[in-house]
Each structure stands twice: as C-alpha cells, then as structure tokens.
Amino acid sequence: MKRKVLLGLVTAMSLFMLSGCGSGSGEDSSSAETADGRIEIEFWHCMGASNGELIQELTDAFNESQDEIYVKAVHQGSYTEASTKMQAALSAGEAPVVAQMEIGSLGVFADSGQLVDLQKYVDAEEFDLDDFMPGLLDASYYDGKLIALPHSRSLPVLYYNKDLFAQAGIENPPETWDELKADAEALTKDGVYGYSCPLDQWYYTSLMMNAGGTIYNEDETSIGFNDESGTGPLYLWKDMIDAGTMNVPSGQDYNSSEACRNIFAAGTAAMIMQSSAQLKGLEETCDFEVGVGAIPMLTDRAYPAGGSNLMMFAGHSEEEEAAGWEFLKFMTNTENSITWANGTGYLPVRQSCTEQDAYKQMVEEDPNLQVITDNVQYCAEATFIPEYAETKDIIANEIQKCILEDNYTPEQAVQSMADRVAELFQ
C-alpha cells in the first residue's frame, strides 16, 4: 500500500518536473538580441483598453523608425499591480529596461538604487530638459538625481454637467469652496446630487493643498497639514453630506473613482472630482456636454501631481541602457507627447507642445483641454519618499473613518494622521 502511494507520488512529481522544464526553456524575458541583430529591450506599461492600443502603436512607430533597437511593450495591469510585479522582477534580476510606473512609487525604487540616473545622457547630448513643463519635471528627481521623464501625467480637476448647470442658471464652475457649496445646493434636486467625490486621499490632498497645507512638513517628520488646512476639507465634505448635496461613491481606490464617473455619466451627480486623464472617456460616455474647471480653492492654488513617469531600471548592459534612452526620448518628444495627450487626456508634457499646430487644433476642438493645461503650473513639488505609499493609505483610512463613522471629528482624524505618519519616520 505504502509503495503504491510512493509510486504515485514519484510519477506525479516527475510529471510536474517535466512540465516545469517545458516552460523554463523559454526565451530570456528581460533583454536579448533579435535574429536580425537588433537590440531587444522590454518596456512595461500600465495602460489598458484604448490607451493600451495607443501606447502599442507608439512603440510600433518607434520600432519602424529605426533598425537598431526593438522594443517589446508588455501590459502589466494597474499601477499597483505593475509596481508589485516590478519589485518581484527586480529581486529576481528580471526587470525590464524601461517601465511606466506611478509617480508615487518613485521613492521605493530610487531609494534602493534601482533606477538609472539619466543626467549622464542629458549632459552628453545637451538634451533640453527646460522644455518639460516645470510642475511635471519636479516629480522626476530623487535626491537630486534625474531618474524619470514625465509621461502620462494628470492632475485632479472638477468635471461638471453643463446641461444641469444651465437648468440651475449657473454659468461658470465654482472657484471657491463657498461657491462649491452654494452651487451644489442649487443643483441638488429630483434625485440629483450637486457633487460627488471619492473619499480618496488624492482629492482630499488637493483640497488640503488649496487650503495652504503640504503633504509633509519641512523636516519630513510628519504631515504638513495638522491644522485648519487638514480639517477644512473634512468639514467641507461632512457639511455637504449632511446637507444632502454630496454623494459618496462606493468602493475603494480605483473602484470608487469608477463609481463616481458612472453616477456623473448617468446624470445623478452634477459635479465630480476626477483625474484630468478621464476627460476623453467622460466626453465619450456622457450624452450631455461636459465642462472642466479647476479644483475649488480656499486660500491657495496647488495640486498633488498624478499619473506616471517613464523610468529606466538598473542592472542592464550599457548598450541596453542606451537603447532605453533612445526609446525614452522618442516617447516624450513633442510630436508623440501631443499624440498621447490627444488620444488619452493626459497632459502634454512639453511647453513646445502648445506651439504646435496639432495641439492648437486639438484645443480648438476641445476647450476643456486648455483649462487643464492652464492648471499644470500649479502642480506642487512632489516628495515621493519611500514612506509615501503607506502615508497615502493612512490618509485615505482616516478620511473614511471621519466621514463614515459617527463621533470621530476632523480634528481627531488629522491628529491621528499626524501621529501615524510620524511613526513611519521613527
């Protein structure tokens, strides 16, 4: 009996090993030389659906534009998934040469020395960095090193339903918090909410920055909004929810943003806060005219940067890195930046974009784009330290606790954020 079991086990194991061999003999995934002598490098991106098709088209265009380098674009899922896979790939020594990564994850990779300092190429070629929009290039530096180029960048904006605005007799989107409250009240009727926003750290942070706060304090020992700039947005949301003029979309993280856009498209929320990158998608799905305005402000105008950068990962040969640099330049040049912005709603990353005819035509067709571009200058300097990921979760957590649970005041929530973030720095 025992023997039979053992025999079964051995058979099963040898089958398992055989199948293992089959998949193991595949090609080296990170980099290789193709049959026609071109250097092959891998490029990971996080773009699905139509954005994914466009990024593939741009990659194809790069491959056709020359015959030395072949770039293989691989979709790795959402920003979070891609970052997880990247960490696993790095520890296994299988990282791609170039990847599109969410800007917030910059600190994690840079801090452990996994990113290539691009300054050497910039110096060697006298590559013009000044053409990049200043607010966007800030998020490309870590410890004074240039380790990324801006690519799929976005900022939070306020979308509004122009039809509902016209019905309520409101002409322009709200500029200040008071106007936001008043407009939302005027717009709320017949099952329509005036305003909806995910209980997410990005939108909270935008409002907090517009009230004069910063994510971290100057010494980087805790948060920089443990005052009225931190409690203000929470009071604003609480008041509006109590007044019945604000809807809270269900779900977490990206789910809640999707829910938020759905109720806007369905016409049940007249104003929502979302990423500027959603512009094209919203304009397509909504059967009413979509307007765009800046996030209403209290005292200042500043936004936390969003979206992703292109980064080059260390551990490859000089040849491969040089090939990666060529690809980086191609993806972020003026022409492709406009193509990318036009097809997706991400920001044009270069100042020279605005002078091009293609861009001018684009803005003429869709004035909403101009509103977005006008706001790029307010993107605040980013501090993407490795603690950023956990900080974001702590903020989101406390916001939700404050809004969803009774007897937890904004002061308590912000104090708790301060304490918990301070712990990260110990």
Next chain:
Amino acid sequence: MKKKERSASEKRDRLLGIVTASPAAILLCVFTVYPVIYLIYRSLFSGSLISTEKEFVGIDNYKEILFDETFHKVLMNTIIYTVLFVGLTMVLAIIIAVWLNGSRQKKLNNMVEACIFTPHVISMVSVSIVFLWLMEPDTGFFNMVLTSLGLDKFPFLSSPSTAMISLVLVMVWKSVGYYVLLVMAALQTVPVSIYEAAELDNTPKIRTFFKITLPMISPTILFTCVVASIASFRIFDAVNVMTQGGPVDSTNTLVYYIYAYAFRYGNPGVACAAGVVLLVLVCIMTYVQFGVSRNKVHYQ
C-alpha cells in the same frame, strides 16, 4: 551472522526508499521547507524587497505588529470572517444537503445541485467584479430590488458596519455548493437500517435529524469545519478586488495586510512577521484537524 544479513537487505530497502522518495522530498524542501525557514529568517530583518542592504533588527518587526492597532483589527476581522463564513456555510450546506438527499425528484435535484455547485468553479475575481456591481449602493441590482419592495437601501460594501457581512455573503454563495457535496457524500454513508428503525417507531422528522443524521455525519462536519476555517483564514482575492481592505479597515484581513506591507509599503520584514503569525495560527488549526480526524472520524 544472521544479524548482518538482515541489515544488508535493510540497507537496500532504505536506499530504495531514499531514491524513490527524493524527488518528492526535494520539491517539498524547495517549495515548502525553504520558504518557511526563509520567512522566519526574513522576519528578523528590515529593508525593502529590492534594497540591497538588509539590516538585522531582531524581534523589532514582531514588536511593530504587536503594538499596531491595525494588526489587532486585522486579526479580529479574520477571526470574525472565519466564524461567520464557516458557521453560515455549514448550516446552509447541511440544510441543502439533507433536503437534496431526501427529495425524490431526480431531475430537480440535479438541476439544484448544478446551480449550487457552479459558483465554486467560477474564478473568484469575476465573482468579485459581478458582486461589486450588484451591491452598488445607488444603482446596484440588490438595492433596486429592495427599493421596489419598499424597503430601505442597504449600504453593502460602502459602510464599515456592513462591509464584512457583505463579503461573507459573497463567499458563502461561492463556496456553499462544494460543502453541500461533501455533506451529501457523508449522508449517503448513513445506513438505511437506522432510518427504517426510526420510522417504525414513528419518530418525527426533526427528531430523526437531530438524533440520527447529525450525529452520524458529525465527523465529516467537524473535519470540513476545520478545513473551511483554514481556507478562510487565508482569504485574499475577494478582499483585493472588492474592498481593498476598506472602508476603514473593516474588511482588512491577515493575508491582505501581509500583501500591503510586502509589496505596497516596501516593508517585507513586517509582512514576514505577520506571515509567521499566520503560520502559527494555521498550524494550530491543522493540529486540531489531525486531532479531530484521529479521534472522531471513524470509517465503517
């Protein structure tokens, strides 16, 4: 002399044993023993997954989770989830299995069986996405039904007080079919003669159930309870897709906490420490399971 001979054949047997068992043993070492040892070793270090420098920090990571309120909440959530899930699943599985077993309508039986079992083979991620739509508080199907019946809307996953029970309901819907099959298999091993004797005595149906059926299948029930508990201690997919642990950590469970620390916060040391805690808890449950199957499960 004789003694020596025996030991020679013993040696040969031994060698054969080692040779034949080694493939399995090697795989076990590579994929189970080594990761466990590395898990414990790594839990004593700081530094991210990708950083080249790791610093020995002793039991600091354990101290961190021990004093972390989130970890306490996560542990509590995992236990609450397990109790609710196992309790609900087993009660439902027994009721459905007994009903199916007693019913004589073959066609209906097969259909019901298929319907109940189907969710088990669907991928957890698709199930999660579908339920995310169904449970949408404003526009979701469930709330549409509730409001059309004149009832209040139920917040489902969007409120900290109802998110956990919503998650449990989805998981019960998904896995109850599997447990129905297990219980049905057990029911078929109960000798008909006992039921015939009960029938002769005119025993009421309910009494038959509690005095005969339940005790006869109790070994299987105990066994499946433990297996289900171990499985639900490791819940991850549904949490990751549906709630990301929220709102306000109300559905944050042990494995999701481990995932967040390892891959999102770049702190695998803490994740490993939490992993060791999970390992110990699952070991205890497995021990209980062995105890149960040794003492209570008797085959006929």
